Amino acid sequence: xxxxxxxxxxxxxxxxxEVTLAGWVDRRRDHGGLIFIDLRDxxxxxxxxxxxETSPSxxxxxxxxxxxxxxxxGGEVALRPEGTVNPKLPTGEIEVIARNTDILNPSKTPPFxxxxxxxxxxxxxxxxxxxxxxxxxxxxxxxLRHRAVKxxxxxxxxxxxxxxxxPILIKSTPxxxxxxxxxxxxxxxxxxxxxxxxQQLKQLLMIAGVExxxxxxxxxxxxDTRADRQPEFTQLDLEMSFVQEEDILSLMEELFTALVxxxxxxxxxxxxxxxxxxxxxxxxxxxxxxxLRFGLELGDLTDIAAQSEFxxxxxxxxxxxxxxxxxxxxxxxxSRRQLDELNKxxxxxxxxxxxxxxxxxxxxxxxxxTIKEVKSVAARFLTIDQIKQMGQRLGAKRGDLLLIVAxxxxxxxxxxxxxxxxxxxxxxxxxxxxxxxxxxxxxxxxRWDEEAKRWDSEHHPFTAPRDEDVPLLDxxxxxxxxxxxxxxxxxxxxxxxxxxxxxxELQRKVFRLLGYSDEEIDSRFGHMLEAFQYGAPPHGxxxxxxxxxxxxxxxxxxxxxxxxxxxxxxxxxxxxDAPSPVSQEQLAELHxxxxxxx
RNA sequence: GGCCCCGUGGUGUAGUGGACUAACAUGCCACCCUGUCACGGUGGAGAUCGGGGGUUCGAAUCCCCCCGGGGUCGCCA
Numbered sequence: 001x002x003x004x005x006x007x008x009x010x011x012x013x014x015x016x017x018e019v020t021l022a023g024w025v026d027r028r029r030d031h032g033g034l035i036f037i038d039l040r041d042x043x044x045x046x047x048x049x050x051x052x053e054t055s056p057s058x059x060x061x062x063x064x065x066x067x068x069x070x071x072x073x074g075g076e077v078a079l080r081p082e083g084t085v086n087p088k089l090p091t092g093e094i095e096v097i098a099r100n101t102d103i104l105n106p107s108k109t110p111p112f113x114x115x116x117x118x119x120x121x122x123x124x125x126x127x128x129x130x131x132x133x134x135x136x137x138x139x140x141x142x143x144l145r146h147r148a149v150k151x152x153x154x155x156x157x158x159x160x161x162x163x164x165x166x167p168i169l170i171k172s173t174p175x176x177x178x179x180x181x182x183x184x185x186x187x188x189x190x191x192x193x194x195x196x197x198x199q200q201l202k203q204l205l206m207i208a209g210v211e212x213x214x215x216x217x218x219x220x221x222x223x224d225t226r227a228d229r230q231p232e233f234t235q236l237d238l239e240m241s242f243v244q245e246e247d248i249l250s251l252m253e254e255l256f257t258a259l260v261x262x263x264x265x266x267x268x269x270x271x272x273x274x275x276x277x278x279x280x281x282x283x284x285x286x287x288x289x290x291x292l293r294f295g296l297e298l299g300d301l302t303d304i305a306a307q308s309e310f311x312x313x314x315x316x317x318x319x320x321x322x323x324x325x326x327x328x329x330x331x332x333x334x335s336r337r338q339l340d341e342l343n344k345x346x347x348x349x350x351x352x353x354x355x356x357x358x359x360x361x362x363x364x365x366x367x368x369x370t371i372k373e374v375k376s377v378a379a380r381f382l383t384i385d386q387i388k389q390m391g392q393r394l395g396a397k398r399g400d401l402l403l404i405v406a407x408x409x410x411x412x413x414x415x416x417x418x419x420x421x422x423x424x425x426x427x428x429x430x431x432x433x434x435x436x437x438x439x440x441x442x443x444x445x446x447r448w449d450e451e452a453k454r455w456d457s458e459h460h461p462f463t464a465p466r467d468e469d470v471p472l473l474d475x476x477x478x479x480x481x482x483x484x485x486x487x488x489x490x491x492x493x494x495x496x497x498x499x500x501x502x503x504x505e506l507q508r509k510v511f512r513l514l515g516y517s518d519e520e521i522d523s524r525f526g527h528m529l530e531a532f533q534y535g536a537p538p539h540g541x542x543x544x545x546x547x548x549x550x551x552x553x554x555x556x557x558x559x560x561x562x563x564x565x566x567x568x569x570x571x572x573x574x575x576x577d578a579p580s581p582v583s584q585e586q587l588a589e590l591h592x593x594x595x596x597x598x
Numbered sequence: 599g600g601c602c603c604c605g606u607g608g609u610g611u612a613g614u615g616g617a618c619u620a621a622c623a624u625g626c627c628a629c630c631c632u633g634u635c636a637c638g639g640u641g642g643a644g645a646u647c648g649g650g651g652g653u654u655c656g657a658a659u660c661c662c663c664c665c666g667g668g669g670u671c672g673c674c675a
Contacts, residue, residue, distance in 0.1 A: 033632035047635070067625085084633050092635085109626060112609050116624085116636080120609065123667060176675030196675080223674045348601055350671065414671090460675045514675090558668095569668065 002072055002104075008044020010091050014077040019096065021046070022072040022104065024134070025065050026115050035062045039073060039096075040115075042139070047086070047095040048073050058098045068107035068114060068131075074100040122560075126574035129565055141562045144263065145550045149216060151262050152236060155255055161212040161238065166201040168194055168218065173524055175461060175514075177221035180231075188591040194220035197543055199460060200528055202239040203500060206539040207531050214238035216546065222571075227558045228492060228548050231571045236495075236549075239541030245485060245499060248542055249275075249439055252487055252495070256437055263553050269435045273487075277442040286324070286417030288443075291491030292436035294429035296420045298324050298413070299393040301404060310381035312355065316406035323406040324416055325355075327394035328423045331401035333361040345422060346405060351415040355404040359391055363399035366391050373398070421491060430490070435552065437489045445469070445482035446513070454515040459484045461510055462528075463498040464540075470506070477513060487544065494549050497542025504532040 003022040010019065023041035030036075035050040050062035065071060075098040086092035112120040114134045125132040132138055153163065172179045172193035179193035195201070197219045205213045217237045225231060240247065253273050260269050274292060281288050284297045305313035305323035313323050328334075334342075339356045346354040359366070360373030369391070371384045379387070394402055403419055405412045424430055445465045449456040455477055457463065465473060469480040483499035501507045507529055511521045521529070547559040560566035567573050587593065 027635075027637095029634050029637050031632055031634065031637075032630065034634075035632095036634055036637085038635070049633085051632075053632085081633065084635085086635055089635075109608070113625075116609090118610055118624095121605085121667075124609085173675085177673085199675090221674060224672085226674085227669070229674070344602090348670080350601090418670095457675050462675095570666095 003041075006043035007039050007041045007046040008091065010046050010077055010094055010096070012079065012093050015079050015094060017077045018074070019077055020072065020074045021048070021096065023070070024107075024114075025067055025069045025071060028062075028065055028067070030063065035059060035065075037062060037065060037071070037073075039071070044090055046091040047080075047089070048075070048098050048101075049095050050098045050101070054097060055099055058101045061101050061103060062098070065103065066107065066109070068110050068134075069103055070105040070107070071101060071103050073098050122568070123574060126560075126566070126568060129575045133564065138561070141550075141554050141556065142564060144554050145562055148259065148263050148550050148553055149546070151259055152255070153216075155258060156212075156214045156238065159212070159251070161214045162210065163215055164205055164210065164213050166195070166198040166205075166215060166217065170195050170201070173200075175457070177223050180220045180222050183590040183592055185589050185591075196221050197235055198237050199462065199543075202237060202541060203462065203528070203536075203539065204531055206239055206241045207534065207536045209241075209537075211241045211537075212238075213240075213541075225567070225569050225571060228545075228551070230547065230559060230563065231567055233559070234546040236544040236546045237541070238543075239539060241537040241539040243499070243538070243540050245441070245483060245540070248497060248499075248540055249273075249485060252439075252542065253437075256435075256487075256489075259549075260435055260553070264435075267433055267435055268431075269437055274438040276438060276440050278440055278444065279442065281440050282413055285420065286413035286415075288440050288486065289488040289491060289493040290417075290438070291421060291424065291430065292438050292488075293431050293434050293490060294424050295395075296326050296328070296423055296429065297395075298326055298416050298420065299390075299395075300324050301390050301393060304386055304389045304393070305404075305406065308378070308382050308386055310378045312352075312378070313406050320409075321407045322409050322412055323404060324412050325390065325394055325402050325404035326416055326420050326423065327391070327396040328401040328403060328427070329397070330363075330399055331423075331427075332358045332399040334358065334401055342403065342419065342422070346415050346419060349411075349415050349418055351405050351411055352407055353405075354415075354419075355402075355406070357387065357390070357402040357404065359387075359396055359398050359400050359402065361399055363397065366396060366398055369398050376402075378404075435489055437487065440486040440488060441484075442481050443484040443486075444478065445480040445484075445510075446477050448478065452515075455513055457510075457514065458482060459496060459498055461514060461525075462500045462507070464501045464506070465510075473509060473513060483540070485542070487542070489549075489552055492548050492552065493545070494552070495542050495544035497540065499538070499540035502532055502536040502538050504529040507532060 004020045007021055007023050021039055023039045026038040026040035026045055028037050033052060037048045038045050039048050050059045052059040073096060075096045077094055078097050080093060080095050110131050111124055111128055114131060117137060169182060169192040172191060177196050182192040184190045184192060198215060198217050202213055215237045217235045218232060219235050220232050222231060257269055257271060260267050278288055281290055286298050301324060302317060302322040306317050316323060343354045355378050357374060357376035357378060359369055366388055369388060374387055390402060396402060405415050443458050445458060445463060446455040447458050459482060463482045463484050465480045465482055472480045485497060486493055487495040508521060547562055550562040551559045554562055556562060565575055
């Protein structure tokens with residue numbers, strides 16, 4: 001090693017020791033005589049003193065040093081002189097008196113600050129990711145991720161799980177997200193696909209008798225990115241044999257509780273994790289991944305609105321829509337401008353508009369509300385009783401603001417869900433020290449795809465229907481509930497799983513329901529159907545979005561902040577400038593010819 | 599593909615029709631400085647304001663197109 005110690009590990013107990021350090025120049029303070037260098041390595045920062053009287057040659061070399069130069073310093077650890085202790089630095093009681101030093105590698109002036117916590121344009125950060133990762137925030141995020149993954153591995157190991165790697169080059173299956181394809185050199189015209197998840201592989205491992213499997217698995221989906229979505233991401237994938245829903249859910253509750261306690265002990269979790277049915281989540285929050293750190297629940301006002309003379313409500317209901325709303329407490333005094341902003345948000349999400357109803361500014365009991373106080377375009381089409389009923393249903397007081405959306409039920413729920421999040425942010429309702437985990441259960445097994453005119457899996461086609469619903473598969477598929485569950489936390493879906501189908505008969509029935517011919521089923525999923533016939537145990541599992549989990553633990557709002565080399569919104573890697581063109585020779589070997597794009 | 603936001607010295611910002619010959623902070627360079635720690639001091643270099651076109655006597659500023667980035671809807675079995 002070129003170093004005997006880490007910068008950050010030195011302390012008073014090392015005083016008198018001869019040490020050799022190596023790292024990066026974090027900061028240089030040149031007093032003309034004395035030069036101070038803050039030397040940084042992964043473990044921290046320590047001050048090095050270059051004194052021309054102690055070592056003229058060292059001092060001369062130090063005067064050449066600049067930010068981010070890689071240097072090596074040999075010297076003695078000394079207590080700092082009286083009055084020069086720096087309490088802001090963990091190593092602030094000591095310093096290293098340089099006796100010999102050299103510059104291992106100089107550095108160009110970095111394109112942005114390494115030693116300051118200021119926002120830098122993300123393009124630039126990603127292009128120079130190796131410099132960005134030197135910054136404290138990124139370094140901490142990498143470390144946090146490592147600790148979280150280590151904890152998870154140890155936890156599952158202690159529970160008897162074994163980690164099994166599954167292939168990255170596998171078969172394209174038509175369902176689900178768009179596949180990343182890899183052309184085969186050996187098989188002209190054929191392609192591998194990168195796994196969207198190891199779903200089928202882990203089920204085969206259950207049939208193989210592994211019983212308890214997990215994997216920190218890279219997954220690939222060629223879909224548009226989001227703040228919490230990357231084309232390439234990491235799942236904590238696990239599967240168990242001979243289990244039911246409760247086994248997986250209680251394992252998850254134990255895992256997350258222990259994980260938070262180990263990694264973020266200052267954060268609280270709500271225990272036991274609340275359990276919501278899908279229907280309940282949609283009804284109360286308008287989404288299947290509600291942020292349960294605050295209330296602001298949605299209320300259905302359709303019945304009251306139907307009694308009104310307000311044409312927007314009436315026509316929406318006549319067309320099979322509904323009217324729902326939320327109550328923003330104490331916002332009755334919102335300005336025209338503020339209301340316009342909310343209206344704009346709603347319209348940008350595709351809803352026709354937002355009906356705002358200010359219940360005055362006075363505050364107090366809803367019963368005291370007078371029609372004169374109510375400010376809303378809908379006010380003159382509603383009786384004061386109807387307004388009070390709406391307010392009551394939404395838990396409003398005088399002085400609150402009702403936000404009401406009418407229209408297509410799905411759109412109303414989506415819009416109000418976003419509006420709820422927005423009001424939660426504006427009113428700072430979410431406890432920043434809380435991880436509000438919850439389980440969502442009882443998802444419908446199938447969803448009608450209007451474009452393709454066929455049934456589609458809500459989760460994936462391997463999800464088992466509830467036993468009692470199996471007869472409905474033939475008569476009323478829309479009523480069948482799946483044995484699927486999601487884990488949500490603070491408004492993010494952080495995982496989902498299910499108890500699986502494990503007989504080929506039922507599996508084939510579901511595939512047929514999804515519109516596949518028997519030929520298609522056999523060519524695409526024949527390996528699964530056959531495997532089920534060789535003693536497949538009942539099994540189930542879950543896949544967790546590791547990047548999202550680490551993001552939440554790190555208090556970040558974007559998973560790129562917890563991925564060492566993420567892709568940008570257009571799925572490009574700016575450090576490598578990937579994807580990139582390849583040579584004609586490479587294409588020829590793969591039996592590919594590029595088409596002219598119009 | 600739709601909608602919204604952003605683009606000004608290396609970095610982060612200010613500037614929303616004339617006083618901008620583009621400001622501030624920091625970084626960078628030079629010189630001075632032996633106890634600093636976001637060291638201090640003096641001086642200096644550095645942006646034709648993402649690109650193109652237009653309106654105007656005059657554009658960083660207004661309009662149009664394009665490029666790049668971010669957020670989001672669609673999409674994500």
